[in-house]
Amino acid sequence: MKIAIVGYGKMGKIIDGISQNRGHEVVARLKETPTKESLNNADVVIEFSNPEAAFHNISVCLENQIPVICGTTGWLDKKPAVEQLAIDNGTAFLYGSNFSLGVNLFFALNENLAKMMSRFNEYSCQLEEIHHIHKKDAPSGTAISLAEGIIANSGYEAWKLDETKDKELGIFAIRKDEVPGTHSVFYRSEVDEIEIKHTAYNRNGFALGAVIAAEWIADKKGVFSMKDVLGL
Numbered sequence: 752m753k754i755a756i757v758g759y760g761k762m763g764k765i766i767d768g769i770s771q772n773r774g775h776e777v778v779a780r781l782k783e784t785p786t787k788e789s790l791n792n793a794d795v796v797i798e799f800s801n802p803e804a805a806f807h808n809i810s811v812c813l814e815n816q817i818p819v820i821c822g823t824t825g826w827l828d829k830k831p832a833v834e835q836l837a838i839d840n841g842t843a844f845l846y847g848s849n850f851s852l853g854v855n856l857f858f859a860l861n862e863n864l865a866k867m868m869s870r871f872n873e874y875s876c877q878l879e880e881i882h883h884i885h886k887k888d889a890p891s892g893t894a895i896s897l898a899e900g901i902i903a904n905s906g907y908e909a910w911k912l913d914e915t916k917d918k919e920l921g922i923f924a925i926r927k928d929e930v931p932g933t934h935s936v937f938y939r940s941e942v943d944e945i946e947i948k949h950t951a952y953n954r955n956g957f958a959l960g961a962v963i964a965a966e967w968i969a970d971k972k973g974v975f976s977m978k979d980v981l982g983l
């Protein structure tokens with residue numbers, strides 16, 4: 752398969768190596784907005800750039816009928832427009848706030864735990880995410896997905912950074928050294944605490960998941976998530 756990598760930073764470079772190891776041809780490695788020409792007849796685009804660039808980058812690819820796997824976080828207000836663009840152009844789009852297998856299993860665990868805990872008013876829930884100091888967005892896309900999973904399965908109505916009131920779910924974002932990504936969900940009562948936690952040791956799991964998603968989407972049309980890819 753011919754893969755174009757849009758955004759060639761920490762993630763793009765690991766995705767390049769994994770793609771080649773899995774027998775794919777990397778036909779573009781871009782650090783700027785793509786064009787039809789620079790996409791070089793790719794079968795699929797993997798986009799990991801930055802919150803300001805993602806919407807325009809994805810739009811160009813979809814308008815050229817190339818399926819897109821997007822891992823860039825921090826641009827989600829424009830996601831409905833991108834999904835419509837994929838449908839209008841008869842191609843495919845998949846956004847994942849986190850492509851690692853471990854985090855996608857953690858998402859399922861989080862939803863089940865939220866369902867169970869929603870019966871027990873003694874406990875209040877909070878999220879914490881820790882990332883490297885270069886990260887541009889807060890909270891992380893993964894923390895937002897975790898919050899959405901809790902809100903859909905409990906009495907919480909919205910998430911908010913830091914201090915909260917009423918039915919708001921608090922997310923605490925910490926920036927530290929070169930941490931690849933750590934996410935915790937806490938349920939605290941007067942007498943104890945339950946914590947579930949995912950710790951990424953490096954970025955390889957994110958990158959492998961994105962390449963697996965690209966392999967999966969190549970012959971599809973529509974809007975998908977990692978739940979579709981992993982059958983969760």
Ligand SMILES: NC(=O)C1=CN([C@@H]2O[C@H](COP(=O)(O)OP(=O)(O)OC[C@H]3O[C@@H](n4cnc5c(N)ncnc54)[C@H](OP(=O)(O)O)[C@@H]3O)[C@@H](O)[C@H]2O)C=CC1
Pocket residue numbers: 757758759760761762763781782783784785799800801802804808821822823824825847848849850851954957958
């Ligand atoms: N979904 C997931 O599983 C994961 C998501 N992420 C997300 O992926 C994104 C990228 O992360 P990471 O690789 O660590 O970030 P980096 O900052 O290391 O890489 C970003 C790359 O995008 C390039 N870039 C800048 N402007 C554009 C543009 N207009 N078009 C295309 N590329 C551009 C940068 O080039 P230059 O250096 O020249 O500015 C750089 O090569 C972030 O949003 C991050 O949150 C990260 C890990 C996992």
Ligand SMILES: O=C(O)C1=N[C@H](C(=O)O)C[C@H](O)C1
Pocket residue numbers: 824848849882886887890891892893894931932933957
């Ligand atoms: O910026 C990062 O590095 C990461 N971003 C994603 C996010 O915002 O959740 C995924 C992972 O945690 C690493």
